[in-house]
Amino acid sequence: MIQEIEQLIQEIQQLNINSTEEAESIRVKYLSRKGILAQLFSKIGTVPASERAKTGAKLNAIKQLLQDKIDTLQHSLSETTAQFDFDFTLTSKPFHYGKLHPLTLVEKEVIQIFEHMGYIVAEGPEIETDWYNFSALNFEPHHPARDMQDTFFISLNPDVLLRTHTSSVQVRVMEKERPPIRIVALGRVYRNETITARANCLFHQLEVLYVDKNVSMADLKRDLLHFAQEMFGKHTKIRLRASYFPFTEVSAEVDISCTICGGKGCNVCKHTGWVEILGCGMVDPNVLNNVGINSEEYSGFAAGLGIERIAMLKYQINDLRLFFENDIRFLQQF
Numbered sequence: 001m002i003q004e005i006e007q008l009i010q011e012i013q014q015l016n017i018n019s020t021e022e023a024e025s026i027r028v029k030y031l032s033r034k035g036i037l038a039q040l041f042s043k044i045g046t047v048p049a050s051e052r053a054k055t056g057a058k059l060n061a062i063k064q065l066l067q068d069k070i071d072t073l074q075h076s077l078s079e080t081t082a083q084f085d086f087d088f089t090l091t092s093k094p095f096h097y098g099k100l101h102p103l104t105l106v107e108k109e110v111i112q113i114f115e116h117m118g119y120i121v122a123e124g125p126e127i128e129t130d131w132y133n134f135s136a137l138n139f140e141p142h143h144p145a146r147d148m149q150d151t152f153f154i155s156l157n158p159d160v161l162l163r164t165h166t167s168s169v170q171v172r173v174m175e176k177e178r179p180p181i182r183i184v185a186l187g188r189v190y191r192n193e194t195i196t197a198r199a200n201c202l203f204h205q206l207e208v209l210y211v212d213k214n215v216s217m218a219d220l221k222r223d224l225l226h227f228a229q230e231m232f233g234k235h236t237k238i239r240l241r242a243s244y245f246p247f248t249e250v251s252a253e254v255d256i257s258c259t260i261c262g263g264k265g266c267n268v269c270k271h272t273g274w275v276e277i278l279g280c281g282m283v284d285p286n287v288l289n290n291v292g293i294n295s296e297e298y299s300g301f302a303a304g305l306g307i308e309r310i311a312m313l314k315y316q317i318n319d320l321r322l323f324f325e326n327d328i329r330f331l332q333q334f
């Protein structure tokens, strides 16, 4: 009997069950009422009393082993069928695609235009020191121009602030690199402004900086005109109006011919035919000297554009707050 059991164990270990039919015939052969195991159980009385308990336990273990084998097979077969257990002819559920935020779309486009002109993307921190945001940019300590930018200071330390413009990145780049420098820097800027349709305490700017030997206003006009025409269409014109920024001398504001009426006059351009898009100028020699670039040898131009302003013109949006409210009805339109 013991021998028979040992043989049976070996036999079972080698069993390979591959289909439900095989599983069923194995079950009948070994586990049914007249199966091999039942027969062995019925012969247990012939085993010497001292061996009986051990033999019974062995037979039970074999029974379990077989049952496990059959169960595993059935489980794996049922999983395979479950994979295909649906109706391929059903129509799918509607799929909602995500969209890029309009500001992101504009940012990507603006960056690409400048990259094609040979500009490299630079970055700077949003938490800045007075040096990078103001002093190095030729804002004198008590210069009223500091008040033009309502600064958020961080804690009580007047030296640490949220940058009010991306011009701070100019200083960071010029301190590290030597000319020729041709960069654009994009990012968030912060000002303590009341939130209205035209102003927000957080917005986005793109800074443009080109420093090399003999850089002139002609270079500035060429690159900004190219940008405006790429962004708003090739018939777009630009005009420069004299302005003031502490870090540029001369300084100008740039208008483009109105994208809505083509210059004829409409609500958007307040019937002037022109809309303002950016500030710019020749980098003030003091700024170059502050960062250790010889202003006798080098010159440069800089510009700062508001991303929201460009997006508003491009998509004819008349309320700045829409960009920040994340209203899905607005965002879905881009």
Ligand code: DAH
Pocket (backbone or CB within 6 Å): 164, 165, 166, 167, 207, 208, 245, 248, 278, 279, 280, 281, 301, 302, 303, 304, 305
């Ligand atoms: N930083 C200015 C602002 O936020 C914008 C600006 C004007 C940037 C002239 C420039 C520039 O680089 O040349 O108001």
